[in-house]
Amino acid sequence: MSDFNLAELLPFYLDETDENIAALNDALLRLEQDPEDAKALAEAFRMFHSIKGASVVMGFDAVNRLTHVLESLFDQLRTKKRVLDRPVLDVTFRCLDELRDYHRELRSENRSDRDLAGLTRDVEAAMATPSTASPPPPTAAPAPTPEVAPGSTTTPIATAAILVEDDVATIRIVVEFEPNLQLVDMKARLVAERLAGKARIARSDPPLEKLDEIESLAAFTIWLVGAGDLDELRALADVDGVVRVSVEALDEAATAVEPEVAEAVPVVEPEPEVALKPDMEPEPPAPAPAAPAPPAVKRAKVVETIRVDSDRLDNLMNLAGELVINKARFIDVAKGLDEVLRGSDARGLAVETEERLDTIMRGLDQVVGTAGFKAGDGVVDRWAGHVRRLRDDFHAIRGELDRLRMGRERLKSLGDAIHSLGRVADGLQKGVLETRMVPIGPLFERFRRVIRDLSLASGKEVVLRIEGEKTELDKRMIDELSDPLIHMVRNSVDHGLEPPDVREAAGKPRAGTVSLQASHRGNSVVITVGDDGRGIDCERIRRKIVAKGLVARDEAEAMTDRELTPYIWHPGLSTAETVTEISGRGVGMDIVKDRIDNLSGGVDVRSTPGQGTTFIIRLPLTLAIMSSLLVRIYDEVYALPLDHIDEIVEIRGDRIATVQGRPTIEIRGRFLALATLGDLFRWGGGAHPSASAAPRPGDRSASFHVVIVQNGETTIGLVVDQLIGMQEVVLKSLEKNYQPVRGLSGASILGDGRVSLILDVDALVDAASRRRDLP
Amino acid sequence: MKRLLVVDDALFMRRLIGGVARDAGWEVVGEAGDGSEAVALYPELKPDLVTMDLVMPNMGGLEALRLIRELDPEAKVVVITAVDQKQSVLDAIRLGALDFVVKPFDRARVTALLRKVAVTP
Numbered sequence: 001m002s003d004f005n006l007a008e009l010l011p012f013y014l015d016e017t018d019e020n021i022a023a024l025n026d027a028l029l030r031l032e033q034d035p036e037d038a039k040a041l042a043e044a045f046r047m048f049h050s051i052k053g054a055s056v057v058m059g060f061d062a063v064n065r066l067t068h069v070l071e072s073l074f075d076q077l078r079t080k081k082r083v084l085d086r087p088v089l090d091v092t093f094r095c096l097d098e099l100r101d102y103h104r105e106l107r108s109e110n111r112s113d114r115d116l117a118g119l120t121r122d123v124e125a126a127m128a129t130p131s132t133a134s135p136p137p138p139t140a141a142p143a144p145t146p147e148v149a150p151g152s153t154t155t156p157i158a159t160a161a162i163l164v165e166d167d168v169a170t171i172r173i174v175v176e177f178e179p180n181l182q183l184v185d186m187k188a189r190l191v192a193e194r195l196a197g198k199a200r201i202a203r204s205d206p207p208l209e210k211l212d213e214i215e216s217l218a219a220f221t222i223w224l225v226g227a228g229d230l231d232e233l234r235a236l237a238d239v240d241g242v243v244r245v246s247v248e249a250l251d252e253a254a255t256a257v258e259p260e261v262a263e264a265v266p267v268v269e270p271e272p273e274v275a276l277k278p279d280m281e282p283e284p285p286a287p288a289p290a291a292p293a294p295p296a297v298k299r300a301k302v303v304e305t306i307r308v309d310s311d312r313l314d315n316l317m318n319l320a321g322e323l324v325i326n327k328a329r330f331i332d333v334a335k336g337l338d339e340v341l342r343g344s345d346a347r348g349l350a351v352e353t354e355e356r357l358d359t360i361m362r363g364l365d366q367v368v369g370t371a372g373f374k375a376g377d378g379v380v381d382r383w384a385g386h387v388r389r390l391r392d393d394f395h396a397i398r399g400e401l402d403r404l405r406m407g408r409e410r411l412k413s414l415g416d417a418i419h420s421l422g423r424v425a426d427g428l429q430k431g432v433l434e435t436r437m438v439p440i441g442p443l444f445e446r447f448r449r450v451i452r453d454l455s456l457a458s459g460k461e462v463v464l465r466i467e468g469e470k471t472e473l474d475k476r477m478i479d480e481l482s483d484p485l486i487h488m489v490r491n492s493v494d495h496g497l498e499p500p501d502v503r504e505a506a507g508k509p510r511a512g513t514v515s516l517q518a519s520h521r522g523n524s525v526v527i528t529v530g531d532d533g534r535g536i537d538c539e540r541i542r543r544k545i546v547a548k549g550l551v552a553r554d555e556a557e558a559m560t561d562r563e564l565t566p567y568i569w570h571p572g573l574s575t576a577e578t579v580t581e582i583s584g585r586g587v588g589m590d591i592v593k594d595r596i597d598n599l600s601g602g603v604d605v606r607s608t609p610g611q612g613t614t615f616i617i618r619l620p621l622t623l624a625i626m627s628s629l630l631v632r633i634y635d636e637v638y639a640l641p642l643d644h645i646d647e648i649v650e651i652r653g654d655r656i657a658t659v660q661g662r663p664t665i666e667i668r669g670r671f672l673a674l675a676t677l678g679d680l681f682r683w684g685g686g687a688h689p690s691a692s693a694a695p696r697p698g699d700r701s702a703s704f705h706v707v708i709v710q711n712g713e714t715t716i717g718l719v720v721d722q723l724i725g726m727q728e729v730v731l732k733s734l735e736k737n738y739q740p741v742r743g744l745s746g747a748s749i750l751g752d753g754r755v756s757l758i759l760d761v762d763a764l765v766d767a768a769s770r771r772r773d774l775p
Numbered sequence: 776m777k778r779l780l781v782v783d784d785a786l787f788m789r790r791l792i793g794g795v796a797r798d799a800g801w802e803v804v805g806e807a808g809d810g811s812e813a814v815a816l817y818p819e820l821k822p823d824l825v826t827m828d829l830v831m832p833n834m835g836g837l838e839a840l841r842l843i844r845e846l847d848p849e850a851k852v853v854v855i856t857a858v859d860q861k862q863s864v865l866d867a868i869r870l871g872a873l874d875f876v877v878k879p880f881d882r883a884r885v886t887a888l889l890r891k892v893a894v895t896p
Binding site for chain 1: 785786787790791794798799853856858861864865868869872873874875876877879881882883884887888891894895896
């Protein structure tokens, strides 16, 4: 034991215990519905047992004693020696909360002074009382919807029926797609269409007609009839976005083993622990085909995971980012060299000149050789000597030029080397990125407990709906999201949902619904928190902002609901009539927004009176890398996140109109406010020195590059001086390296080593639409 | 060296795709700003690949794709599309598009595509 450094083990202990506690919560919630759920009882017993075992190694005696009695309690329950009744359930929930807080303190302060002895005695007391005869009735309110069974994996559908008609198929092709590939259903269709030119398609999985209903697809399997060149088929199936194609000629034997393998797949125990670890496959291949196809086999191996300190991953991520920057630098250097060494006709000229000099020399020699010429005529001799030297010099120059040409050819192989370096760098970066991606499911699952507690505390009936729990995002983001989400969910239950009687009177179901959804959209993750409650009371916001002196009365009177709603993000503005235990009062929503801004994301709110409120959070896939458009403004290079760019237009000055005193352009019938960086930023307290030299939107003869950017709600046109191109940039925090600047989300190092500032489009749009200056 | 015809109404996109193609060792033999220009240029240039934007003034990408495939049933055309143009993508696939790329894309996407196209039978 003394060889062990316990401090090093602590993070592992804490992570595992957290996971166990989360899974226990989940098991208890299931037991609350069905106290005789044998699987949940067994799980709970096993998890208390693991916490007990781990805590004794770590020397946390209080935890050990508490989990020991809980283990004994659940041993009695699972062996049916007693029945799980309400008092036991309640004390167990209390234990979980206490254990969770204990470990949270342990994590933040390395110690916890929480006294678990009282609880331990409570559990012992509960065990000493004879159990009630009948189990408690399931509580009505916090009914978890069955849509998402915790830790569920997709169970393959029965395949026997299909196999019967499968006897004619002679070739099977499995195509694996990149994770989160856009329009992946169309890619599958494309594969089928390309293959259809060569062979008849017997069937596919998923079937072609079902493709429309599928949003994400990890693999697509297609069975062909006929003979064909397998390599040709492989090339045809290998469309853009495909990471792997396996082609297999089917024979009797292969068909025979299929059902067996298919049956083996669902055996993979959906362990709760597994669900918490990065699953290498973001989406399961919908119904697993009756095939020993790579995706099916891979699923069975998911269990092999390894815990890595997240700092190490951050470090790797940084290095991979640097490598990508270096690659860009290499490309720059090679391009520069290429320009310098570009093939010219210099060598041809040299050869020609050399030949001409030869001719002249021969001519001179002839002159010398003719009769009547006096040998030793100094002038001719001297000229002949000059020409000979010239010719020899040119010969040397030609040698140099030959070497230059060789250099040029070497440069080409340098280009090739850079190209493969680039491929490796990109692959490495992508790989490291993927290691950081984890599904959002476990975070969402935690809300079952939150909803249960909120429901009990508020007396409202609440149903939680979870969708898109397989959506993956950066682990760090998941950690940061927890608090804002809890706040929004609380807000929904407390302020959004009406009491059951009020709902019934309004013709709504008694139980309100809170939904958590996640999905990928392009390079972003969109998370929504919605409720079907009363919606935001805009009149109340109007009164509040006038009362607080934020907006003049007449101005407030003229504001639309759409304009009023964003005030919920304003610090110190809460529309709740009374302070409740749950949501508190007016602190929070502004912090929620700050937190999400810090993750380079954005949050929007949509609300319909009487129908509910939805918060829409948009986050980048990762915090580390961003696809961006590089532009030049006032001689400096800025990066604009590609996700926020709608389009790029070039317009002439005479197409800029002035609407309400602001430059505006019309793009396909839509009017957009036009902004320049000079309008939005101040440099050292004044205008940028180059800003006055740049053409102003008033200049009718000039033409402007305008990048149309949006923050989800509002769209504006940003005038830039020059478009440079798209580039992946590695985000470096300004906050860490300098200080936070409003309007800038960070900085990045470009290929040539210069620093480019990354514009925060949300803040720009915000500032431009409110005509407010950034610093 | 493989030869490419780039069709897009936006100069910026033409530059972007052209640049990536050149870096990947392709020769950009022509650029067209709309579908009709593309159809006119195709028989003259006989490129190994056409990249075709879908939404363009005068003649759109789908019509141009159809006409080019009529001129040359072996023509290889990759369609450039936005994510919300699913129906057009489906039409393009039926018209024999070799592949499609969803905007916005990064350079690596185009590079990878060109590499695959080069070995497609």
